[in-house]
Amino acid sequence: GMWSYGDPYPAPQITQIPPPAWLDYPVYSQTVAMAVQSGTYLETAAHMDQSRLPIDQLPLSRCHRIDAVALWIPRGANEPISAADLERALTNAGFMLRPGDALLVGTGWDSQWYAPNYVTDPPYFLADAIDWVLDHEVALLGGDTPRYDSPHHPQNFFPKFFQSEILLLAPLVNMAQVGTARGKLTALPLKIKDACASPVRALWIED
Template sequence: MRFLDITGPIRQGMWSYGAPLPPVEIERVADLRREGWSGHKLLLNTLSGTYLETADHLFEGREQIADVPPERLISRAVVAQLPDKGPLETITAAELSEAVRGRLRPGDALLVSTGWDRNWDEERFVTECPYFEPEAMEWVVRQDVSLLGLDVPCVQDPRDDDGSLNRLFFQRDRLLLAPLTGLRAAGEAPARLIALPLLIPGVCGTPCRAILERLSDPQEP
């Protein structure tokens, strides 16, 4: 398959990061038999489902979603296929380095696959998710990636997330794409990532549709 959708579905009653973010609500407000057409009311937040997030999430006055030029939403991507991670298991710098084995170039998107997306519809998806060790995030920053994508909903330990690893990552206006689904199907083949957020001025992030396109040439941008 040339194109792979790695976007998680947004559903009524799905997992949430909790207050002050409101839960997702999807309500039919127009019925085909009643109004002659169909329509829904959507209550979402910046971190609903698969989302793209900018540095403005943690740094005042920094790049917001509407500031990101289209060319930064399409990039060469390298997938790090890690062993399946269990609840609250850590992601290490050593296994990230081994998984990419020199395939990662400065400016690439790095997509980290742990298999945790299998729990997308479970309550523990956020509260028990695997997370990065500090050294792992330091390794990511040294690689100078343009975007970090994950199939886990939290970069840091969800039991004690003070935002320090996110701040380390966002210092240079990188983009965060999470949580993703289906990365196991991507294998390790060279790919192009297409990540298209909603165009909403004044916000740090929005839900996003993320697609991987397989490339025939590993050097292709």
């Protein structure tokens, strides 16, 4: 039931381990095989440059109870998000976006998690939207789309995006349940040595 980016990224597989013969009673366990960009994941610039900070060295201060702003910009398949959309949504939210904040953008695309076009046709960010994000010096950009850039209308912003220290969190779910546009974000990765990303359980905390 978990999506995959497709070849060369393997589809997640969970396999039952047979009960060991050296025990007098049965016990059960599983093996899990998947790419580090699976489910909802947190990613560093090491995705594009292996000399950059790997996920296992990410300080706790960058992923636990960080100040965050959540914006709601409804979008359907292959629909873009522009800088003007972000500015308008931020104005409507009534909060300032401060340097070092996390910015989360909800479109409602998580409702298509099991759809065949979930990965191939999601909403995406225009290049000017990413410029807007970088100009605001956010520490993390999260969204409920599995692909920030469009496979059909490539914006090619990722080399510029990852020149900064910004983190990427995607794809989020349940953003429609956010009650207030300012809160705290926790997204704790596994300490997978030298990996560029890790699956996380992302939590939105409202005071």
